[in-house]
Amino acid sequence: MSQASPQSRALVLFSGGQDSSVCLAWALARHDHVETVGFDYGQRHAVEMEQRSVVRGAIRARFPQWADRLGEDHVLDLTGFGAVGDTAMTTERAFEITEKGLPNTYVPGRNLVFLTYAAALADRRKLKFLVGGMCETDFSGYPDCRRETLDALERALNLGMAQDFVVETPLMWLTKAQTWALAKGLGGEDLVDVIVRDSHTCYRGTRGALHDWGHGCGDCPACDLRARGWAEWVEGGRAELTS
Numbered sequence: 241m242s243q244a245s246p247q248s249r250a251l252v253l254f255s256g257g258q259d260s261s262v263c264l265a266w267a268l269a270r271h272d273h274v275e276t277v278g279f280d281y282g283q284r285h286a287v288e289m290e291q292r293s294v295v296r297g298a299i300r301a302r303f304p305q306w307a308d309r310l311g312e313d314h315v316l317d318l319t320g321f322g323a324v325g326d327t328a329m330t331t332e333r334a335f336e337i338t339e340k341g342l343p344n345t346y347v348p349g350r351n352l353v354f355l356t357y358a359a360a361l362a363d364r365r366k367l368k369f370l371v372g373g374m375c376e377t378d379f380s381g382y383p384d385c386r387r388e389t390l391d392a393l394e395r396a397l398n399l400g401m402a403q404d405f406v407v408e409t410p411l412m413w414l415t416k417a418q419t420w421a422l423a424k425g426l427g428g429e430d431l432v433d434v435i436v437r438d439s440h441t442c443y444r445g446t447r448g449a450l451h452d453w454g455h456g457c458g459d460c461p462a463c464d465l466r467a468r469g470w471a472e473w474v475e476g477g478r479a480e481l482t483s
Contacts, residue, residue, distance in 0.1 A: 249273045250369035250408075251362045253354055254313075256292035257441040258454065258466060259373030259411055261434070262419055264299065265426045266410045267371045268306040275311040275367060277358050281318040281350070287447050289315070291440040298434045303427060312365075316357055351384035352393060359397045359405055368405060375411045377418075387412050414481075416469025421481035441466050 250267045254260045254276035267274045278292050292313070300307045351374060358370050374385040383389060387409065394407040411419055423431045435454065440447065442456030442463050449455070453470035456463040473479070 249367045250371050251358055251367040252276045253358055253372040254278055254292060256288040256295055258435055258439045261295050261439040262423045263371050263373045263410055265431055268309050269426055272309055273311050274309050277314040277361055279316050279318050279354055287445045288440040294438045298438050302430050355393055363401050369408055370405055371408045373411050374409050377413055377415050416465055417472035418481055420469060420473040421479045425480045425482045
């Protein structure tokens with residue numbers, strides 16, 4: 241496992257879901273100070289906001305080697321932005337494909353807005369690295385998840401804020417099965433257990449039954465992707481991915 245670099249300070253875009261929880265562990269393994277930021281944009285699955293503190297607490301308790309590195313948590317109110325998008329992520333409606341060929345769970349520009357707000361916070365907090373769970377491999381075609389998009393935004397943020405931010409996307413080229421493997425590589429079965437029991441990814445916000453892969457309704461796009469990734473990882477022998 242890589243060692244933290246001296247004076248390396250990061251801000252993780254932390255929703256409380258599987259991907260951002262793995263990204264938090266990834267950042268803690270590399271940076272000597274890590275803060276988190278969450279965004280309340282009126283999402284239907286607002287339970288994820290509640291799980292953020294649960295995941296952070298579990299990491300502090302179960303991974304003492306990371307406890308001193310985990311810094312402050314921040315929550316930003318973006319409910320106005322969420323209302324503008326008017327998508328299945330913020331209003332009660334069926335999950336379907338739009339006329340643009342994208343799922344109606346796509347919130348236009350969400351990652352652009354999140355990273356811009358995160359960068360403004362990072363500027364004040366003197367945090368150079370912005371860590372996000374965006375991914376081109378196991379995603380739904382969201383254009384703001386592409387590395388090309390994030391490279392352009394990274395340049396714009398640095399030009400606009402006279403900074404040298406680095407946008408890190410450790411999951412960019414991983415499948416969901418490989419994300420499970422990365423969790424095990426970072427923190428063993430203990431971290432896998434935290435991801436399963438404490439994180440939340442279900443779009444409907446269902447926190448009822450605990451499946452092998454975690455809590456969720458079991459049939460929304462997020463649950464389907466998470467469950468299929470889990471099954472593939474288990475069939476492959478619960479491999480460990482080091483990064």
